[in-house]
Amino acid sequence: MQFELMIFDWDGTLMDSVPRIVSSMQAAARDAEWGELAPAAVENIIGLGLPEAVAMLCPGISSAQSARLRERYAHHFVHADTTPMAFFAGVEARLARLRQRESLKLAVATGKTRRGLDRIFADTQSGSWFDASRTADETRSKPHPQMLSELLADFNVPASRAVMVGDTEYDLEMARALGMPRVGVSYGVHDVTRLAACEPLYIADGVAGLFDWLDAAAPVSRPAVRAL
Numbered sequence: 001m002q003f004e005l006m007i008f009d010w011d012g013t014l015m016d017s018v019p020r021i022v023s024s025m026q027a028a029a030r031d032a033e034w035g036e037l038a039p040a041a042v043e044n045i046i047g048l049g050l051p052e053a054v055a056m057l058c059p060g061i062s063s064a065q066s067a068r069l070r071e072r073y074a075h076h077f078v079h080a081d082t083t084p085m086a087f088f089a090g091v092e093a094r095l096a097r098l099r100q101r102e103s104l105k106l107a108v109a110t111g112k113t114r115r116g117l118d119r120i121f122a123d124t125q126s127g128s129w130f131d132a133s134r135t136a137d138e139t140r141s142k143p144h145p146q147m148l149s150e151l152l153a154d155f156n157v158p159a160s161r162a163v164m165v166g167d168t169e170y171d172l173e174m175a176r177a178l179g180m181p182r183v184g185v186s187y188g189v190h191d192v193t194r195l196a197a198c199e200p201l202y203i204a205d206g207v208a209g210l211f212d213w214l215d216a217a218a219p220v221s222r223p224a225v226r227a228l
Helices: 018-031 039-045 050-057 063-080 091-099 114-124 146-155 169-177 192-196 207-217
Strands: 005-008 105-110 132-135 162-166 182-185 202-204
Touching: 005 146, 018 039, 018 063, 039 050, 050 063, 063 114, 091 105, 091 207, 105 146, 114 132, 132 146, 146 162, 146 169, 162 169, 162 207, 169 182, 169 192, 182 192, 182 207, 192 202, 202 207
Parallel strands: 005 105, 005 162, 105 132, 162 182, 182 202
Antiparallel strands: none
């Protein structure tokens, strides 16, 4: 099976950003006087849009308190929290290899805001690695499949010729809603049991295994034809 479009989640799939998300959300909850949040509870909502994440994480929260928590989360994540954050080892080199496949498009579908994703793109100089991206604030939050539908339309690619790669059931469920092939990664936040319930083609336990599978599923670039 070869794919024309590979779509990646960001946090917990390409970037090791989960620890900073957790600590920033915990600090924001304290600032908003909601109380302490367990790390596992925060990890569970990673991948959702921020309003949806806060609603799930803090049931019954008032609109004012939710707005305060979201504002403080953005402050901590961008300005105050110094928890290290980088691509998982091997991601940059393996994405560069995929980019050499002339008939393959790469995209991002993330629960981040557009402002947040663009900031990360700029900080890591990675925006040019991808042909398109969608964020939760410009479409609908995972697991609704709208961001995937829009990416498919951008490239006029049928769902059967694209694959979604992510570390949560939210990633895989939005792909399943469209009948899109999907691949899980177990080194992120949701465990193998949750990922397997979404019927992925493959579950990778590391970056090397993930990209070995993607390399095999990518179209082979044709060698250039030399003029006689």
